[in-house]
């Protein structure tokens with residue numbers, strides 16, 4: 001098992017009476033890309049600010065490479081690089097001068113190291129230009145270069161794709177995957193964009209109203225995908241619904257006119273059709289529909305049942 005790089009334990013923060021982060025517990029291992037996924041106001045930035053010591057926690061603690069951020073700040077924070085708020089850049093200086101300045105805040109960051117990082121983020125051509133001439137994506141890359149200068153074990157990026165064009169997003173994704181694999185770096189990245197997270201992360205933690213609603217590996221999310229909906233047109237939908245409900249112990253059934261929708265793995269279709277037919281149901285059509293990751297996300301966030309169209313009676 002890979003080493004735990006970040007351990008968050010029962011982290012809580014309130015603003016007056018509003019709980020922004022509620023008893024958050026999670027672990028991220030080396031080489032893992034962990035996506036913090038949640039809607040606006042879910043508590044992602046607040047959690048990240050506490051993880052990096054930028055905001056005070058009310059209770060709980062954060063350990064980075066085993067060091068507590070609240071009790072052993074200096075030793076914990078040396079292992080972290082991040083872009084949490086807009087990184088402060090000196091706009092009238094070149095990208096390179098900015099990086100040299102940041103490098104001077106640490107011991108032992110060589111010129112070669114800076115050169116390597118610049119190449120890694122794909123800024124070699126423009127690094128001697130002033131930052132004020134950079135595009136947004138180039139500034140993001142420079143921010144990441146800065147975050148990586150001191151060989152952090154944990155990279156934290158709060159919504160890094162905001163404002164990037166599709167190509168910039170693809171580049172960033174490739175780059176993050178590369179550095180996490182090459183350097184066994186753990187990455188915590190927040191976003192409200194599910195599709196982006198799906199393509200990038202190994203693990204996704206869904207956060208809503210400050211609470212972690214579930215941690216899922218990409219494989220688990222994909223298997224959720226298979227557990228889609230089966231849509232049947234039958235002669236006696238209510239009776240068919242009762243039969244299905246009994247056989248598969250599910251209440252995730254909705255009925256509209258003679259169409260019955262049930263949330264089941266599509267692999268049961270052959271068995272299901274035989275079962276219904278032998279119980280006297282005529283099937284006019286049957287089809288299956290995969291649930292998208294968005295459905296999984298919305299279900300987790302809203303504890304949503306199957307969407308029920310207007311005028312439908314639940315069985």
Ligand SMILES: Nc1ncnc2c1ncn2[C@@H]1O[C@H](COP(=O)(O)OP(=O)(O)OP(=O)(O)O)[C@@H](O)[C@H]1O
Pocket residue numbers: 015018019020038039040041042043044045046047192
């Ligand atoms: N300084 C503050 N004072 C009062 N309330 C705050 C403060 N910072 C955040 N909050 C509240 O805490 C909750 C979580 O906010 P946070 O910024 O962490 O959400 P987020 O998940 O990062 O959202 P977004 O996707 O919009 O960036 C919100 O209800 C927000 O209004």
Ligand SMILES: [Mg+2]
Pocket residue numbers: 044045046158
């Ligand atoms: Mg935020």
